[in-house]
Amino acid sequence: MSSSSASPHSLFGFLFGNKPLHYAALAFLILITLYCLSASFSRGVANAWYFNAEFSLNDWAKKKTIEDKAEYQQALTAIKKAQSLDPTHPHYVHMVGRIMHWGVDMGFEDKDKLAEINQWYLLATQLRPLWSDPWVDLLRLNNLLHGYNQQTKYYITEALSTGPYIDLVTVGTIQVWLLNWSVLSGPERELLFKQFAVATKQPKVLRQVLQFAKSINREKLLCSQLKFNPKYSTQKNSHLYRRFCLK
Numbered sequence: 001m002s003s004s005s006a007s008p009h010s011l012f013g014f015l016f017g018n019k020p021l022h023y024a025a026l027a028f029l030i031l032i033t034l035y036c037l038s039a040s041f042s043r044g045v046a047n048a049w050y051f052n053a054e055f056s057l058n059d060w061a062k063k064k065t066i067e068d069k070a071e072y073q074q075a076l077t078a079i080k081k082a083q084s085l086d087p088t089h090p091h092y093v094h095m096v097g098r099i100m101h102w103g104v105d106m107g108f109e110d111k112d113k114l115a116e117i118n119q120w121y122l123l124a125t126q127l128r129p130l131w132s133d134p135w136v137d138l139l140r141l142n143n144l145l146h147g148y149n150q151q152t153k154y155y156i157t158e159a160l161s162t163g164p165y166i167d168l169v170t171v172g173t174i175q176v177w178l179l180n181w182s183v184l185s186g187p188e189r190e191l192l193f194k195q196f197a198v199a200t201k202q203p204k205v206l207r208q209v210l211q212f213a214k215s216i217n218r219e220k221l222l223c224s225q226l227k228f229n230p231k232y233s234t235q236k237n238s239h240l241y242r243r244f245c246l247k
Helices: 008-016 020-063 069-085 090-105 111-127 132-146 150-162 167-179 186-199 203-215 219-228 230-236 239-245
Strands: none
Touching: 020 069, 020 090, 069 090, 090 111, 090 132, 111 132, 132 150, 132 167, 150 167, 167 186, 167 203, 186 203, 186 219, 203 219, 203 239, 219 230, 219 239, 230 239
């Protein structure tokens, strides 16, 4: 047998021989294994708490309300546990902000919490810069708090650059532009109509945009596009046009 072949006995001897170096190597391997197992377990538990909170958030979105403060606190506790177990996970960080934002909207949190919520959204963008969702939340929140300033415009730019065809981006940017129509520059108005063209490709998104425009008495801006632009002939003959533009 070749002397270069290592037998199980020689490996056992290497690991368990009476040499301090071998004991140190074995201890290191054990510590690494325990650390990996612990980290994997923590991530698994964090994920379970996250899905618990996500279920609540999706339920609120469907119902457009939260049943009571206890339900809100339960979801907030769940997502904070997830985030504490995995502090650098962008989805956990972002959802802390979103759940707290619901809390403010429902009156379960003071409005001064909006500054903290803004920080959660910002942290999410730092952890995952190419993810559009927190950029949309930032542009909406900053517009609410500070109006259509340079920061709001910056967040719009980031949202569009990371997700130009994502529904959330399309709806969020158009909503903020419509709210600030009177102060938009010519190029910004062109951007609005360019993004509106994206919205027209999906009935669900078009409905959201037209519904919001009608709620703030700006539907004529969009309906005129559907009425006079030949490329929207299909949308002009749709039930959405009749519902939001002919009543």
